[in-house]
Amino acid sequence: MYFVYLVGTAGSGKTSMTKTLGDWIEDHEMSACRVNLDPAVEVLPYAPDVDVREYVNYKELLKEGLGPNGALVKSVDLMLLYADQLRASIEETESNYVIVDTPGQLELFAYRKSTLELFKKITANDKAVLVYLIDPSLFISEGSADPYSFTSALLLGLSVTARMKVPLIHVISKSDLLSEEIINVIDSWLEDLGSLAMSLGDAPPALARVVEALEEAGLGEVLFASSLTEEGLDNIYAAVQRALAGGEDYATEEPSARL
Secondary structure (H helix, E strand, O other), X not given: OEEEEEEEOOOOOHHHHHHHHHHHHHHOOOOEEEEEOOOOOOOOOOOOOEEHHHOOOHHHHHHOOOOHHHHHHHHHHHHHHHHHHHHHHHHHHOOOEEEEEOOOOHHHHHOOHHHHHHHHHHHOOOEEEEEEXXXXXXXXXXXXXXXXXXXXXXXXXXXXHHHHOOOEXXXXXXXXXXXXXXXXXXXXXXXXXXXXXXXXXXXXXXXXHHHHHHHHXXXXXXXXXXXXXXXXXXXXXXXXXXHHOOOOOOOOOOOOOOO
């Protein structure tokens, strides 16, 4: 099995992408296991094969007197108690790909000790990749792309992969909402991060040097995709294969109908 963890800030489209990417994989005659790791979500557009809500009851924690944030933190920490059951349920599906829909708040999944341990236990000895969805609303301001906000979004993704220690693919989600002009600007920044550093203008010199260091080290994959139009799903799949299977098409750790 290959694990694909969808991460990103609240509203970045993780849940929609879980459905769309899972459907795309199945349309290509492979199997997908959809895992919901968000204990507070109420409605899902897909039927999860494994659902943390069967083990952790966010609403009950609210009834115990915890506030919304406190209940969410506690419920995320409680998930670790059920890591073995979650892993066993995933294994029972014998799927080629495991698409994991993570909690809406990125910091809860990426930076808490409990969720790092949960990530390790669920993934076990299988290969994993992070697909980091970047919500365009984070860097689009008054109809144009803001280089400061775009830079901070890129750095947030890199901090997540440093924490989780697995490959990361940057995906600018909801690409159907972006104008051709904005896409061209972003493409120009990605093709030459030095131009992004230049666009920062009078930013603190340290920030410009960080961007320049990214250019020297290599930022990695940055893709555009839309769950609504399915644009870019083939590119996400190809990037996952490059990260986990050396680029070999349809190769996974489990038998595939395509092989």
